[in-house]
Amino acid sequence: MSLTEYEKKVLYSIIKYPTANDREIAEKAEVKQSTVAAIRKRLRKEGYFTTVAIPMLQNVGAELLVFTHASFNPVIPLSKRLEITEKKIEAFEEIVFSLGEEDKGFSIGFSKNYTDIARINDIRTKTFGKLGLLEKEYPDIAVFPFKISKTYRFFDFSHPLRETFGIDDNDNRIDNFFKIDKKNLSKNEKKLLCSIVKNPELNSKQLSSMLGLTRHTIGRLKRKFLNEGYLKIINIPDFKKLGFCLLAFYHILFDPHNPPNFEKDGIKEIINDETILMAAREFESILISVHSSYEAYKSSNTIILQKLKENGWIAKNPLVKIYSLNKTVIIKNLNFYPIVNKLLFC
Secondary structure (H helix, E strand, C coil): CCCCHHHHHHHHHHHHCCCCCHHHHHHHHCCCHHHHHHHHHHHHHCCCEEEEEEECHHHCCCCEEEEEEEEECCCCCHHHHHHHHHHHCCCCCCEEEEEEECCEEEEEEEECCHHHHHHHHHHHHHHHHHCCCECCCCCEEEEEEHHHEEEEEECCCHHHHHHHHCCCCCCCCCCCCCCCCCCCCCHHHHHHHHHHHHCCCCCHHHHHHHHCCCHHHHHHHHHHHHHCCCEEEEEEECCCCCCCCEEEEEEEECCCCCCCCCCCCHHHHHCCCCEEEEEEECCEEEEEEEECCHHHHHHHHHHHHHHHHHCCCCCCCCEEEEEECCCCEEEECCCCHHHHHHHHCC
């Protein structure tokens, strides 16, 4: 990692405030606007971050956020497994993110109903079992219906960066990322929303030329999408470039006799600066964190387990799988266009 102090400040602000322009970033980072523009251009060009437009699928027909994880037979090479799964499983529109290592993997999906997810899971289990890919157990699944669950972070890297860069920022607000507020979209709104999701870096002029809408209409609708719960923009850093070497995936089942207080967001206690994603419902949670070293992971893991046990929230330790980011392959990288297209018929 060879970033200057200015570059660290600007990159952190780009991740923390993904829709901010150069002037706004300059104010937040206390760096000249011209310097911000030059640094942003260089960081993007060198792949330090990418922009993702996340449609608020819970408001346009999706009912479920789903995590699937499995352990695999390490005798079968990862390349062979990917050759099979990319065609038969990852191709499903519902799967937006998938990551794998030699002996394990997980995916994240969104679905309009449980039937679609169950069908994919059956195909996954049948495919893996038939080819001898599974170690001993079936793929495990955690389902979070939006109406009875909360997603406190979703690929939010601002906190790990704040810690890594030593940024002085005390903003620790944690909100539900996928708040329900059902939407009805016009034909033009559907076309524009899908186009932004597919090509998040296109400007209003380019979108206008592509869709045949005026730049004024594009600008007005983009503001509406961002302000009224149709769409969220996030910037994701290249964690390998920034020194993160481990990813930890937690599947936590709470003690049914003493779960955290869901209504009062009790489970937020276990969220720390290394947490990039957390989804929870009354008796279950998925947490994903990134770490700069094994020691950093162990320290974070100890704190999480300590809080879970001190509060009496678990009867047994959570399942934790550690991924070495140098050996991990991102099979599908936050591709929301297929599922939003399926839901909206863009």
